Amino acid sequence: MATQVKKMAANAKHHVADMSLAKQGRDRILWADHDMPVLKAIRERFAKEKPLKGYRMSACLHVTAETANLMTTLKAGGADLVLVASNPLSTQDDVAAALVKYYGMRVYAIKGEDNKTYYQHLDAGMRFKPTITMDDGADLVHGLHTSHIKYSDKIIASLEETTTGVIRLRALEKEGNLRFPVFAVNDAETKHFFDNRYGTGQSTLDGIIRATDKLIAGSTIVVAGYGWCGKGFAMRASGHGANVIITEVNPVRALEAQMDGYRVMPMADAAPIGDVFCTVTGNMHVLRPEHFRKMKDGAYVCNSGHFDIELDLKGLKKMAKRVEKNVVPYIDRYTLPNKRTINIIAEGRLVNLGAAHGHPASVMDMSFATQALTTEYAIKHAKKLGVEVHKVPENLEQFIATLKLKTMGSKIDKLSPIQKKYLSSWTMGT
Numbered sequence: 001m002a003t004q005v006k007k008m009a010a011n012a013k014h015h016v017a018d019m020s021l022a023k024q025g026r027d028r029i030l031w032a033d034h035d036m037p038v039l040k041a042i043r044e045r046f047a048k049e050k051p052l053k054g055y056r057m058s059a060c061l062h063v064t065a066e067t068a069n070l071m072t073t074l075k076a077g078g079a080d081l082v083l084v085a086s087n088p089l090s091t092q093d094d095v096a097a098a099l100v101k102y103y104g105m106r107v108y109a110i111k112g113e114d115n116k117t118y119y120q121h122l123d124a125g126m127r128f129k130p131t132i133t134m135d136d137g138a139d140l141v142h143g144l145h146t147s148h149i150k151y152s153d154k155i156i157a158s159l160e161e162t163t164t165g166v167i168r169l170r171a172l173e174k175e176g177n178l179r180f181p182v183f184a185v186n187d188a189e190t191k192h193f194f195d196n197r198y199g200t201g202q203s204t205l206d207g208i209i210r211a212t213d214k215l216i217a218g219s220t221i222v223v224a225g226y227g228w229c230g231k232g233f234a235m236r237a238s239g240h241g242a243n244v245i246i247t248e249v250n251p252v253r254a255l256e257a258q259m260d261g262y263r264v265m266p267m268a269d270a271a272p273i274g275d276v277f278c279t280v281t282g283n284m285h286v287l288r289p290e291h292f293r294k295m296k297d298g299a300y301v302c303n304s305g306h307f308d309i310e311l312d313l314k315g316l317k318k319m320a321k322r323v324e325k326n327v328v329p330y331i332d333r334y335t336l337p338n339k340r341t342i343n344i345i346a347e348g349r350l351v352n353l354g355a356a357h358g359h360p361a362s363v364m365d366m367s368f369a370t371q372a373l374t375t376e377y378a379i380k381h382a383k384k385l386g387v388e389v390h391k392v393p394e395n396l397e398q399f400i401a402t403l404k405l406k407t408m409g410s411k412i413d414k415l416s417p418i419q420k421k422y423l424s425s426w427t428m429g430t
């Protein structure tokens with residue numbers, strides 16, 4: 001689905017698909033903003049206090065309406081910003097155009113961009129010489145540790161949005177090669193409890209339905225990986241009446257899936273049974289030729305993990321006798337020597353962003369509130385931050401959850417003095 005993109009000039013201030021989409025994009029940004037009250041409250045405070053003034057930020061995120069609202073929040077806080085795509089298929093071109101036209105931002109992102117353009121865009125993010133970076137998958141951090149290492153000395157902190165990115169950062173830290181402090185925003189409860197579980201859960205099913213028009217009730221859906229995203233997706237697919245099968249490599253997670261009521265088995269056994277397969281493991285080659293060979297004719301295969309390498313598409317291509325691109329939007333059909341066909345959705349890239357609109361705004365409200373407040377925290381504490389993978393401070397999470405509950409009209413109880421004392425004692429009540 002690579003789009004024909006106009007060539008990017010070396011010093012281009014932005015690179016987006018079509019500026020005539022800007023108005024539609026602005027409508028979409030404002031629509032999402034209605035469902036992001038926590039971020040809005042932070043934006044209003046940032047506009048008064050300007051806590052990010054004087055900082056240059058490069059963000060490599062999925063360019064969606066929700067991300068646009070994070071960008072306007074950071075800008076309201078005084079940051080000088082660049083936004084680049086974190087995935088070649090996830091950009092909403094109208095949103096990218098609106099950010100340039102109405103919000104005066106430097107955006108480098110085009111839906112369907114080829115690999116070369118993708119890396120040109122990343123390069124623009126690094127050449128901006130940021131002092132803070134924000135990643136969804138650690139691509140900027142990777143560049144700042146390899147090809148663009150010369151810009152890494154200026155970085156005071158980097159924030160990471162997703163599980164796969166945090167895995168890469170921890171590997172870098174373990175090797176002793178991390179060059180600046182990073183925050184594992186993904187690991188905040190206000191992020192992965194909600195975004196990975198409810199956001200990915202709903203939007204992955206949404207992407208599959210939009211691309212296939214398949215009746216989920218009565219279908220057998222195989223979910224590879226019972227982590228936060230896998231749990232969320234399995235729950236939603238099951239709610240639609242699917243028979244859900246889980247494949248796992250972690251016995252505790254597999255047991256959890258079994259006790260949540262799903263069938264658990266190895267992929268080799270699930271391959272001939274499934275109607276729809278979705279990987280969400282953060283691992284590579286979870287579905288490979290030995291599995292594709294066993295699948296039913298017309299099976300649907302997709303991925304909602306960060307990278308498309310969860311599916312061995314090169315292996316599939318090699319074994320296929322015929323590949324038909326876009327037989328219907330978002331579906332490539334591979335015909336195998338045994339005459340069975342496999343339908344790959346959204347080229348194996350994040351199906352919820354490739355074939356649908358990604359997570360609902362209400363859940364991104366919490367993820368991006370966590371990003372905005374952690375950025376402010378990193379600036380305030382820059383001098384004291386060690387070069388390591390940091391957690392988001394708990395008080396920020398409590399603040400976000402409290403505000404979100406309030407916007408949802410819910411209240412909770414408070415600990416009484418005696419309860420507080422009991423919870424910090426080992427002698428009371430025994």
Ligand SMILES: NC(=O)c1ccc[n+]([C@@H]2O[C@H](COP(=O)([O-])OP(=O)(O)OC[C@H]3O[C@@H](n4cnc5c(N)ncnc54)[C@H](O)[C@@H]3O)[C@@H](O)[C@H]2O)c1
Pocket residue numbers: 162163164165192195196200224225226227228229230247248249250253280281282283286304305306307350351352359
């Ligand atoms: N689609 C989205 O919008 C979206 C949102 C958030 C996270 N993600 C991405 O989704 C992926 C999963 O994230 P998560 O937070 O659920 O991670 P997680 O660590 O909670 O769960 C991953 C699970 O996959 C299992 N696993 C690993 N290798 C496996 C294999 N070969 N077969 C079966 N299971 C295997 C692990 O044991 C683990 O239980 C990551 O790549 C993450 O970056 C995507």
